Amino acid sequence: MRVHVVEDDAGVSDSLALILRNIGHTVISHRDAESLFKGSVPEAPDAVIVDLSLPGIPGAQLVRWLLNLAAPPRVVVITGQSQGFIDHQLRGLVPDGVMRKPLDVDAIARVLPPH
Amino acid sequence: MKDFAPPADALPPPTVSEARLLSVLDTAADGIIVIDEHARILIFNKACERMFGVAASEAVGQNVKLVMPTEYARQHDTYVGSYIRTGVKKIIGIGREVQGRHADGTVFPLELSVGEAATPEGRQFIGILRDLRPRKESEQRLADLQSELVHLARVSAIDEMGAAIAHELNQPLTALMLYLQAIRRAHSRGIDIVTVVGDILDKAANEAERAGHIIQRMRQFVEKRDPERHVRPLDPLIDEAIDLTLLGQRHRIRIDRKTGENLPPVSVDPVQIQQIVVNLVRNAIEAASGMPDPAIEIRTRASDGSVRLEVQDNGPGIAPEALPKLFEAFASSKRRGMGLGLAISRTIAQNHGGDLLVDPGGNGRGACFSLVLPAASMPGEVG
Ligand SMILES: Nc1ncnc2c1ncn2[C@@H]1O[C@H](COP(=O)(O)OP(=O)(O)O)[C@@H](O)[C@H]1O
Ligand SMILES: [Mg+2]
Numbered sequence: 001m002r003v004h005v006v007e008d009d010a011g012v013s014d015s016l017a018l019i020l021r022n023i024g025h026t027v028i029s030h031r032d033a034e035s036l037f038k039g040s041v042p043e044a045p046d047a048v049i050v051d052l053s054l055p056g057i058p059g060a061q062l063v064r065w066l067l068n069l070a071a072p073p074r075v076v077v078i079t080g081q082s083q084g085f086i087d088h089q090l091r092g093l094v095p096d097g098v099m100r101k102p103l104d105v106d107a108i109a110r111v112l113p114p115h
Numbered sequence: 116m117k118d119f120a121p122p123a124d125a126l127p128p129p130t131v132s133e134a135r136l137l138s139v140l141d142t143a144a145d146g147i148i149v150i151d152e153h154a155r156i157l158i159f160n161k162a163c164e165r166m167f168g169v170a171a172s173e174a175v176g177q178n179v180k181l182v183m184p185t186e187y188a189r190q191h192d193t194y195v196g197s198y199i200r201t202g203v204k205k206i207i208g209i210g211r212e213v214q215g216r217h218a219d220g221t222v223f224p225l226e227l228s229v230g231e232a233a234t235p236e237g238r239q240f241i242g243i244l245r246d247l248r249p250r251k252e253s254e255q256r257l258a259d260l261q262s263e264l265v266h267l268a269r270v271s272a273i274d275e276m277g278a279a280i281a282h283e284l285n286q287p288l289t290a291l292m293l294y295l296q297a298i299r300r301a302h303s304r305g306i307d308i309v310t311v312v313g314d315i316l317d318k319a320a321n322e323a324e325r326a327g328h329i330i331q332r333m334r335q336f337v338e339k340r341d342p343e344r345h346v347r348p349l350d351p352l353i354d355e356a357i358d359l360t361l362l363g364q365r366h367r368i369r370i371d372r373k374t375g376e377n378l379p380p381v382s383v384d385p386v387q388i389q390q391i392v393v394n395l396v397r398n399a400i401e402a403a404s405g406m407p408d409p410a411i412e413i414r415t416r417a418s419d420g421s422v423r424l425e426v427q428d429n430g431p432g433i434a435p436e437a438l439p440k441l442f443e444a445f446a447s448s449k450r451r452g453m454g455l456g457l458a459i460s461r462t463i464a465q466n467h468g469g470d471l472l473v474d475p476g477g478n479g480r481g482a483c484f485s486l487v488l489p490a491a492s493m494p495g496e497v498g
Contacts, residue, residue: 011290011322018315019293022300053282080285082278101285105296 002026003112004042006033006062007051007078012101016049019105024114033057042066047074047096047112052081052089060089067093076111078103146225146244150179152237154195166246168218179242184216199238207231207240212247223248261462266339268459269390272397273337275451276362280333283362287326294319332359336386336393346382346491349422350374350415356392357413360400368400368409375416379490387463388488391471394456395426395484401449402430402481411481420490421469427483432476441473464488 003025007013017027025047030036032054042048048066052059059077066075079086080101090098097111140147141161149158159174167174167182174181180188194205210228217223224247232239273280294315301308308315336359357370381388396413403409412427433441440446442461447454461471469488476482 009286009290011318011325012286012293014318015290015293015297015322018297019300022297080282080289101282102289102292104292105300 001112001115002028002042002046004028004030004036004046004048004073006030006036006048006054006059008032008053008055009051012051016103016108019108020112023105023109023112025112031055033059033062036062041069042073043069043071044073047076049076049078049112050095052077052079052086058089060093063090063093063095067095074112146242146246148179148182148242148244150240150242152195152199152239154179154191156181157239163244166217166244167215182215184214184222187214215244215246224251262342265387265390265459265463266337268453268455269386270337271453271455272390272393273333276360276397279364280329280362284326284329287322287329291319291322291326294322329362332362336389340386342384342387344382345385346380347385348380349378349383349388349424349488352383352385352388353392353413353415353424356389357396359389360393360396364400368403368411371410371412373412373414375414375422378415378417378422381422381467381488382491383467383488384463388467388486391460391463391486392424392426394460395424395486398456398484399426399428399430399481403428404430406430417490418487421487422490424486424488425483426485428481430476430481432478432480433473433482434477435475438473438475442471460486 003020005013005016005020005027007016007029008031013029013031017029020027028039030039033050034056036042036048050059050062050066054062059079063075063077066072074097075095076097076099077086077090077095078099078101081089086098086100099107099111137158137160140158143160143162146163146166147158147160148156148163150156156174156177156179159169159171161171163169163174163182164171169181180191183191197203198205198207206227207229210226213225213227214222215225226245226247228243230241230243232241298308298312298315300306332355354372357372361370396411399411400409403411406429408429410429412425414423414425414427416423416425437446437448442457443454444458445454446458457471464471464486467488469486472485472487474483474485
């Protein structure tokens with residue numbers, strides 16, 4: 001599966017890419033929503049992992065945009081923020097998965113299984 | 116050198132009017148000692164008996180060195196001698212803080228004022244003494260309380276930033292965990308990772324170090340320490356404090372940092388100064404966060420004999436009605452604010468011989484807070 005990772009923290013982004021490739025996915029990393037928009041639009045059966053706290057366009061806005069696409073990709077939210085913050089940000093949005101940091105490989109493999 | 120030890124012959128007994136004078140002196144709350152020009156004690160009132168644990172009957176006739184610590188006693192001979200020879204006053208008519216010695220050996224601070232009287236029996240010196248311990252104690256208590264409060268405010272600032280800091284710690288922990296699990300997975304599947312494992316382990320170690328730094332920065336900030344003074348350049352302290360404030364800041368904000376050239380160093384308690392910076396920058400971020408393009412500018416510059424730090428935001432500024440109470444404790448417009456930040460920051464600034472000033476802005480301009488600190492006179496470590 002092709003997985004886009006939108007995460008501004010270099011360490012998290014790099015390690016996440018490593019483990020996703022390890023699981024067997026193809027990874028495309030983006031520092032923010034803006035740079036994802038510059039490339040081709042992700043669509044099913046791709047997946048997009050979105051960090052909620054992004055510089056510039058907020059993560060939740062990117063999630064909304066992705067879920068509203070004609071052929072939406074799988075959308076997985078990652079965040080280190082509190083449940084209250086997550087609920088507030090995602091009001092009305094139902095992504096395919098929400099993973100709270102620190103992440104681990106089992107949780108990732110469950111949401112984005114190798115094929 | 117001349118010695119002022121009492122001569123062998125005893126002093127004559129007091130006359131009737133002297134006895135009346137003595138009983139009056141005994142009612143005084145302050146210690147009163149009268150000596151002659153040989154430094155022999157002529158009068159030693161009741162307050163002195165209590166203060167020094169020596170009976171008047173024993174003290175009278177002895178050299179006043181009796182109630183002085185040895186160090187002082189030696190100098191005292193020189194003082195009296197040189198005054199009588201040269202007329203140069205070191206203490207007479209001036210009053211100052213000296214040390215006294217109780218009969219049990221305890222040395223304690225005294226406020227001493229000395230007057231001089233010419234009498235038919237020659238020159239006499241009248242000393243009025245006040246035990247400074249109670250005053251020192253209450254000054255110390257006040258200073259302790261103040262530093263306690265300053266520390267509490269730091270703890271409370273970190274407490275308010277707790278969620279943000281937890282988030283910041285989550286980043287390196289996430290990366291660390293994933294790096295290790297990547298190695299683990301490869302290993303358990305018998306995948307050959309020899310060529311990359313060193314690289315991944317290095318990255319993992321970096322992330323662990325990053326987490327450690329965050330904890331260290333926090334710990335330095337909240338740890339309780341005695342107040343101190345170091346001569347330091349201001350800019351590195353400010354940069355560190357900005358980093359701490361931005362830990363896990365989820366509203367990304369533009370920060371424009373301008374450092375002045377050739378800033379003289381300042382003599383400061385580094386953590387307390389960082390506390391001011393954290394308060395000002397947090398306030399600025401909170402004020403600007405409602406704006407479409409939140410930004411703050413943090414500048415340092417030298418201005419005659421002092422160093423200035425200015426924190427300017429592009430928020431709404433400070434309402435005129437909030438201005439009079441702005442620096443008072445518990446004046447907060449925030450739901451979760453303690454209203455301690457500015458009150459404590461100004462106290463710290465003033466304790467450093469500086470001040471914290473505000474340009475309230477308004478009408479489209481944000482507030483600008485200025486921390487002014489006197490430039491340190493000497494380079495190098497002090498205290
Ligand atoms: N940069 C600023 N812009 C506008 N208002 C400010 C600014 N800094 C402080 N204030 C006002 O001063 C009040 C007191 O600030 P402070 O003493 O730091 O306490 P707190 O931040 O806990 O409220 C704040 O509640 C706010 O109303
Ligand atoms: Mg504040």
